[in-house]
Amino acid sequence: MKSVVSGYSGGNVENPSYEQVITGRTGHAEVCQIEFDPEQISFEELLKVFFNTHVPNTLNRQGNDTGPQYRFAIFYHTEEQKVIAERLKSELDGSETWKNPIVTEITAFEKFYPAEDYHRNYFRNNPNQGYCRYVIAPKVQKFEKVFKLKLDR
Secondary structure, eight states: OOEEEEEEESSSSSSOOHHHHTTTOSOOEEEEEEEOOTTTSOHHHHHHHHHHSSOTTSTTEETTEESGGGOOEEEESSHHHHHHHHHHHHHHHHTTSSSSOOOOEEEEOOOEEEOOGGGTTHHHHOTTSHHIIIIIHHHHHHHHHHTHHHHTO
């Protein structure tokens, strides 16, 4: 992985602040922009991590946080990424892994706005905060268990 940056995307407000985004009125989702080396990990592998570490059939919700700013979304950069994302979503929908259909949005990337400094590395910097302990930590543990072989490379 080259870099992972927390921020906002998918909305209609230029340079939004966290305080604006959490109102749900900017159209932005809280996201991570990931820069990766396809020689080390493929886009499809990243999407498998994404789909395995959240509940993709829950609309506009992450833990106790609700609203369109908490929607799950894939913002693709190329037509190839779009095809891969749609195929994987369709395969997972057909697998009956979840009772309800996957609602993860697949949308063309337009612009990314980095989050404020205090939101970057939030889990690492706030491990005892309730949201981190009860929502993020279990996702990290699941990731470490399911993708152990990838971590050991």
